[in-house]
Amino acid sequence: MAGHKVKFLPSDRVFVVDEAETLLEAAMKLGVHINASCGGNSACGKCRIKIVEGDAESPRHPTISEVDYDNGYRLACTSRPRSDLVVEIPLESQVDKASLKRKPHRPHILAASDIGELVKGWTAEPAVFKVYLELPPPSIEDNIADVERIKRALRIDHTIDDVSVAFGVLKKMSSLLRDEDWKVTVTLIHFRGGYRLVSIEPGKRHRENYSAVIDIGTTTLCGQLLDLANCSVAKVTEKTANGRDVCTLAESSDYNSQISYGEDVISRIMYARKKGGLKRLQDAVIATVNSVIRELLDIAHVDDGSLSHLVLAGNTTMTHLALGLDPRHIMLAPYTPTVTFVEPVRAAALGIHVGDHVYAYVFPCVASYVGGDIVAGVLGSGIFQREKITLFMDIGTNGEIVLGNKDWLVCASCSAGPAFEGGGIGSGMRADRGAIEQVRINPATYEPMVLTVGRVKPLGICGSGLIDIVAEMLLAGLIDQNGKLRRDAPTKRIRKGDNGCEYVISYGAETQTGRDIVISEVDLDNLIRTKAAVYAGCRVLLDQVGLTFDDVERVVIAGGFGHYIDLERARTIGLLPELPLNRFLFVGNGSLLGARLLSFSEGLMTEAERIARMMTNIELSNSPKFMDEFVAASFLPHTDSRAFPGVLRELKKGRGEGV
């Protein structure tokens, strides 16, 4: 992609901006403030700039007069550089010089396809594979049973021994072999040290072998369709132009239909105790699994019958509900799940609309509140292979954390609440189209600069947007360290609302719903509780093994924040510890990352079990130490000033207290 030098006045700093980027997106990334509250879709007309030198592609917006347009005025959200540019930020968008000195931030984002960097030494050997066979027809001298003929060919021609055959295959085997002139494709799965033949198809189909991997989140299900027949470590590891590896044919996600029965796992478990509740919850999540699979197949134009494998990863409650197992004892002390290690189960038996031969591989769980999604994340992020200490944080509906290395792993669940997935926040939503994902607030005018997912009118606020908003409000002095709004701040955007005092990010005229998008003190309270629980959990885990944050060589962050989490802002609010930015690694959906690997490499199934067994769960619920840490962390960034010296320096600077 061609890049052009762009100088933003009055800062005088020069950045390289891609031709595909809008000047608003570039400004957001580079730390240059331009007012914009409609999410970057030219609705509000606030992000007016002036092209002083050079050429930019930009239509005239109705709010810009023809004279102004001739004089170089444009909207930043619709302008893309076509040459080197000098751009002037108008007075109303400018911030004071101090805030201009903030370093631009490039998030450390490692997408799921970068797993090659994280997990070492695996081989692409899918758990399910197909073999094309051309069998010699039987004769009176060689009239062994059809099954034995197939086994013999597998043994002699493909060195595949110890094959058992699923009963369902037997029924159609003899006629198919003869109809197809003894040329068939068989599907095999690894099975207790040997193989199991689970399907037989006519003719040559061994290149059509696909897997669906699905992360079953409490809020959202995310899936990928993988090409197993053509995978290799290199292919899985290398991204192509579309941002995916060639083995990932489609991605899809959907809200968990269980949401209508409760937002978090506890309310789901409560519902499961009602008559018929468990069945309804299972039906609901399976319906979503089915719709995700359907969409994956449709996107990739893959035939239903070619889907051979299914990997499911979810927290312990979701795992129980998807399997139709009563989760009630997960909720009651001493928090005992029915099962943590689930054997591959026939997907059709769960109501999943796939071939009878497809087995669902369910990620092993550790405890009631550390589930298969976390084990998948630990697997996918490779921390179980590293000498040095990694802290793994999955901040989804719950906050689960894992600390350790190749020799030991401790873990805990923080009951953080779903704030970062949009739960418990008035305008909260997941990182979908229309979600406010990046925000800057002008500390002089308190005007926001907002980008949404898809650059459409805002619909709500996702996790990364929430972190930005709270951090920016703190830095701009709009809230104090307790999360209380400065009611006297000279801006109309602070006002009294239904949930106490609130700050308006986008007015109704600029939003999709026509309603204002705000952040209230109730929202702030929820967010602070959430981030405090996560941070406190980390401290307890570290304390448990006699370490501190300084001993942590890498912090891996997984979760539903969306793709633009700003690590600096997350440190600002005290969600993440104040460590050098290069120690952080954002892996997106960690659960999916591990689930993918399991499909590509059968050997990693054993590894997943080993990881789950290695993970020692620390129950925080009854820990006095955790309560102390939680109270200490219920402050922005933290009551322990030694823990966040950098953040505190910046806050003092913002308040004009100097360095």
Add this chain to the structure above:
Amino acid sequence: MAGHKVKFLPSDRVFVVDEAETLLEAAMKLGVHINASCGGNSACGKCRIKIVEGDAESPRHPTISEVDYDNGYRLACTSRPRSDLVVEIPLESQVDKASLKRKPHRPHILAASDIGELVKGWTAEPAVFKVYLELPPPSIEDNIADVERIKRALRIDHTIDDVSVAFGVLKKMSSLLRDEDWKVTVTLIHFRGGYRLVSIEPGKRHRENYSAVIDIGTTTLCGQLLDLANCSVAKVTEKTANGRDVCTLAESSDYNSQISYGEDVISRIMYARKKGGLKRLQDAVIATVNSVIRELLDIAHVDDGSLSHLVLAGNTTMTHLALGLDPRHIMLAPYTPTVTFVEPVRAAALGIHVGDHVYAYVFPCVASYVGGDIVAGVLGSGIFQREKITLFMDIGTNGEIVLGNKDWLVCASCSAGPAFEGGGIGSGMRADRGAIEQVRINPATYEPMVLTVGRVKPLGICGSGLIDIVAEMLLAGLIDQNGKLRRDAPTKRIRKGDNGCEYVISYGAETQTGRDIVISEVDLDNLIRTKAAVYAGCRVLLDQVGLTFDDVERVVIAGGFGHYIDLERARTIGLLPELPLNRFLFVGNGSLLGARLLSFSEGLMTEAERIARMMTNIELSNSPKFMDEFVAASFLPHTDSRAFPGVLRELKKGRGEGV
């Protein structure tokens, strides 16, 4: 049982007779002829004898006048000795002195419970077993998953490791554990080198563990109910007073309901090709399986839920039909079955009315016409363990033969036809109540002496009766060596019937149906073809490995003859080779014999597979050598006079040709 010395006049020979035996039964066993054509139930009044000395318990029969009764006349079929006796056989029953010199015959019968003598070195370790667990309830310090708690107890308290858990068990596990105060009984099966937990029950149930083993014959299904919880090699091997071992709780049998769709496997396969035919055949045989299981449970007063294991053994066609697999290619050259090695399959999935956790273990087959019943017979009779050569013959609906020792086994199927199970014989029936099972014919008067199963009025002729009849007719000179009746014999019993010339065994007045029971020349032809096929098959097998009958150290005979097969008579007609009687061993239902063992000892499952793989099948159908041998054997006893010198001597003697 008390025995008394009985002297039968005019032979002067003295025998010991049990108090429970009738004098007719004793006479039959001892080779003393007494006319009796009603099967031994006092209907015909022909078996009149005179007690000359001593005391016998015997009611007066209406055909005996009070005067005659006072003079000592009795019916042999209702008289039992109460002291030493001298008994006079009336003139009309007497035979000439020559035939009195025939040696009395005691059949070499080894019942299924004598397996201890046949199979060595096995241990009583049932494939399915139960373990009672008292688990420590969970606490916050020990809150592992319920499944893991069970696995831990199995590992630590019972050294049972590598346990996988069937999905169906998970659903009720958590509530059951808590309802039962953590005291439960689990059912485990051996599974690919480890174990599989297939059921969980409340409380202490580990002593209630039963198995049903069923031989699925083309004509008849035979079952036994076994006590797995209390079995040991000694217990399984030792017979108790009721003739069974203490581990065999019940026996039951029933006609295969498929019989209405055809008598032999070929007609069943033909029917299976019709629309819906396969399903109807499967339903039919499964219905019979269900009725046999029901009866077994009822007899032993065993609860349905306590049945843990099911072993099925059948020929290859029956195996396919029971599993619902299309058998058509079994019938068509080159005679290829779909499957020979069937993995344990959930019985409920086949429509069998047992618990969801019960797996059916299906005996492996060798080829289209050498099935699991034969493998079971080879296993049960221990020939796979012996140094010396054994010939195994199973003469049921088909004739299957196996030759070999611990190092090699060859086998063949003779397409013998179901004559010995009553098929193809006008008055044929299986060895059920009312079947004529023992017959002697007075060579002077051509009057028969008949015993039926259950000593009731005759209903038909079973295999052993048929052998007796043909041999006796040959010895009495009623038929020639081609099986043609001597039309000029001075007896009304030879007459012209619907199927050519025939001999009347029982007149309608003496039978259950009111119809005469006869043996016709068509019956004789069928029988000769059957016995010729079996004998010819043996010769081909021996020839294949360069051996002769003299090299055979033991002949094991299995099949549906009933319990009274007379080995001498079987040699007389040339069904069995002329070898010393002590080389023969009659094992009854060989299939059941092996199927039992499999339930008692898991290790023998592997052994059964090894046997099946070791058995080399010789296809006789296209063998010119077999056709030659068959033609040569289609004679009584055989065209090769060197093969049956003793039989020929006896025939010459009968014809007054001297020795």
